[in-house]
Amino acid sequence: MEKLIDINNVNFKYNDGNYILSDINLIINRGEFVSLLGSNGSGKSTLSKLCNAMLMPTHGSVTVDGLNTIDNKEKYNIRCKVGLVQQNPDNQIVAATVEEDVAFGPENLQLSPEEIRKRVDDSLKSVGMYKYKDSSIYKLSGGEKQKVAISGIVAMQPECIILDEPTSMLDPKSRKDVLDTIIKLNKEQKIAIILVTHYMDEAVLADKVVMMDKGRILIQGTPKEVFSNVELLKEHKFTLPEVTELTEILRNNRCDLPRGIYDEDEFILSLKSIVGGRECL
Amino acid sequence: MSLIEIRNLSYIYSKDTNCPKTALSNINIDIYDNEIIGIIGHTGSGKSTLVQHFNGLLKPTSGGIYINGLDIWKNPKKIRDIRFKVGLVFQYPEYQIFEDTVYKDIAFGPCNMNLGPNEIQNRVIESIRMVGLPFSILDKSPFELSGGEKRKVAIAGVMAMKPNVIVLDEPTAGLDPLSRKNFIENLKTYHSREKNTIVIVSHNMEDIVEISDRVLVMNNGRVEMFDRTKDIFSNGDVLMRIGLDVPKITKIMFKLSNEGYRVKRDVFSVKDGAEEILNLFRCDGGLND
Numbered sequence: 001m002e003k004l005i006d007i008n009n010v011n012f013k014y015n016d017g018n019y020i021l022s023d024i025n026l027i028i029n030r031g032e033f034v035s036l037l038g039s040n041g042s043g044k045s046t047l048s049k050l051c052n053a054m055l056m057p058t059h060g061s062v063t064v065d066g067l068n069t070i071d072n073k074e075k076y077n078i079r080c081k082v083g084l085v086q087q088n089p090d091n092q093i094v095a096a097t098v099e100e101d102v103a104f105g106p107e108n109l110q111l112s113p114e115e116i117r118k119r120v121d122d123s124l125k126s127v128g129m130y131k132y133k134d135s136s137i138y139k140l141s142g143g144e145k146q147k148v149a150i151s152g153i154v155a156m157q158p159e160c161i162i163l164d165e166p167t168s169m170l171d172p173k174s175r176k177d178v179l180d181t182i183i184k185l186n187k188e189q190k191i192a193i194i195l196v197t198h199y200m201d202e203a204v205l206a207d208k209v210v211m212m213d214k215g216r217i218l219i220q221g222t223p224k225e226v227f228s229n230v231e232l233l234k235e236h237k238f239t240l241p242e243v244t245e246l247t248e249i250l251r252n253n254r255c256d257l258p259r260g261i262y263d264e265d266e267f268i269l270s271l272k273s274i275v276g277g278r279e280c281l
Numbered sequence: 282m283s284l285i286e287i288r289n290l291s292y293i294y295s296k297d298t299n300c301p302k303t304a305l306s307n308i309n310i311d312i313y314d315n316e317i318i319g320i321i322g323h324t325g326s327g328k329s330t331l332v333q334h335f336n337g338l339l340k341p342t343s344g345g346i347y348i349n350g351l352d353i354w355k356n357p358k359k360i361r362d363i364r365f366k367v368g369l370v371f372q373y374p375e376y377q378i379f380e381d382t383v384y385k386d387i388a389f390g391p392c393n394m395n396l397g398p399n400e401i402q403n404r405v406i407e408s409i410r411m412v413g414l415p416f417s418i419l420d421k422s423p424f425e426l427s428g429g430e431k432r433k434v435a436i437a438g439v440m441a442m443k444p445n446v447i448v449l450d451e452p453t454a455g456l457d458p459l460s461r462k463n464f465i466e467n468l469k470t471y472h473s474r475e476k477n478t479i480v481i482v483s484h485n486m487e488d489i490v491e492i493s494d495r496v497l498v499m500n501n502g503r504v505e506m507f508d509r510t511k512d513i514f515s516n517g518d519v520l521m522r523i524g525l526d527v528p529k530i531t532k533i534m535f536k537l538s539n540e541g542y543r544v545k546r547d548v549f550s551v552k553d554g555a556e557e558i559l560n561l562f563r564c565d566g567g568l569n570d
Binding site: 041087088142170173175200239249253255264268 | 322373428430455456457459530532536537540551554559
């Protein structure tokens with residue numbers, strides 16, 4: 001796999017404060033879907049801001065597609081490659097109608113009107129919001145606004161989109177809708193995704209899960225690798241996905257289930273395989 | 282007698298313009314003393330509009346709201362008294378913080394209630410403990426705090442007024458799972474100590490199940506269901522049809538039950554779910570034929 005973002009031995013602090021991030025080593029590959037988990041104040045948002053040159057490392061280096069984020073000349077290019085979507089959709093809307101809002105980014109890239117039109121239409125279609133292109137943004141629901149915000153980034157044709165808790169204000173259906181959109185962009189357009197979240201069921205959708213604790217990376221790996229380390233996660237007071245928690249309780253009651261199950265259907269399959277065989281008491 | 286009584290309440294935004302929008306139509310509900318009520322509903326279903334009627338921030342377009350049997354709009358000049366009885370914590374309560382220390386911010390409400398200095402101090406300390414923040418935070422500026430901490434300070438500020446009814450609009454959105462769990466636990470403790478009434482709006486079904494005695498389900502400005510928590514979440518199909526969900530563990534039990542396993546469908550905690558599954562092993566085979 002080809003590296004897109006390379007975070008190498010990074011430490012970070014604001015001015016004279018304490019270190020917020022220490023010894024961070026993380027690689028985001030092209031087209032990879034990475035989820036970033038950790039308690040409030042563990043450094044997730046700070047880390048994501050280092051990825052598009054909103055913040056610079058105090059020590060160490062961050063490169064995006066080979067460009068170092070401390071290089072002032074490249075800042076603009078880096079931000080075109082890595083876009084950021086925030087938690088509250090109301091804080092990131094700049095125009096009155098949907099298509100104007102999405103066009104804001106491409107307009108700033110000084111593209112031709114035809115190209116802007118094309119990008120706006122394509123990106124609205126890719127998030128399923130094309131039919132709302134003339135609507136007033138303020139009449140949309142939270143989930144719809146969030147999809148418009150994502151569309152605004154997609155129109156910049158980035159290599160990577162960082163989403164900082166994009167679903168925490170949304171109802172269950174809108175949440176699913178936004179997640180489906182993120183997955184689609186990742187699978188179909190091969191855009192790398194960094195998803196900052198508190199929801200375990202969102203985190204396990206990723207190729208790679210990164211757990212942050214007190215400014216350090218506690219563990220990183222596939223969802224299966226990470227959620228098999230139940231003791232470590234518990235010791236650091238992480239909440240397990242419900243299915244993993246359920247599996248653990250059953251295992252402790254001598255049920256012969258494998259570790260690291262995080263998917264409902266996988267759980268049911270594993271349970272089926274033992275329930276007839278009476279392998280536990 | 283009910284504590285909050287809502288009769289035929291409707292609310293229309295921008296009523297006298299050419300684009301009026303009906304947010305609530307014909308709501309009839311009763312909330313009793315010492316209950317914990319959960320409110321769920323899709324975005325735009327009218328949850329926040331409804332709770333803003335509880336303390337008279339919005340005036341019904343038609344219909345009425347009665348607290349302890351008294352029509353709160355009978356004498357609009359007295360509406361301020363209602364705000365001491367019913368405390369409201371908005372969405373994004375961190376935006377309500379304005380003082381230069383956490384202490385002063387929490388003390389602002391009690392100060393306006395003309396309480397003595399000792400009482401104010403006790404209330405500040407009690408509320409900061411209730412939201413699970415260390416005392417050392419009291420001297421800090423609220424603006425140095427993290428998002429989650431600010432939210433807790435704002436909630437403590439409302440708790441310190443000890444209202445009979447406390448209404449929380451999405452208090453746990455954006456909190457990490459552990460903070461969320463602790464917050465819900467602390468809220469329960471506060472409830473059993475103060476014997477007050479709590480109304481909590483949330484998109485998180487796990488929180489709602491954990492804390493509510495009864496759940497009000499809103500859909501397109503109307504009451505879809507209002508029943509005991511257990512009965513509401515047994516109606517998984519209805520909830521999903523209107524854009525809501527059941528807790529994840531409940532979903533697993535639904536799936537197992539649909540596969541023919543003899544498990545209860547009204548299971549809302551992982552512990553109870555595990556117990557149900559272990560029972561499968563205890564009785565024969567565990568599969569329905």
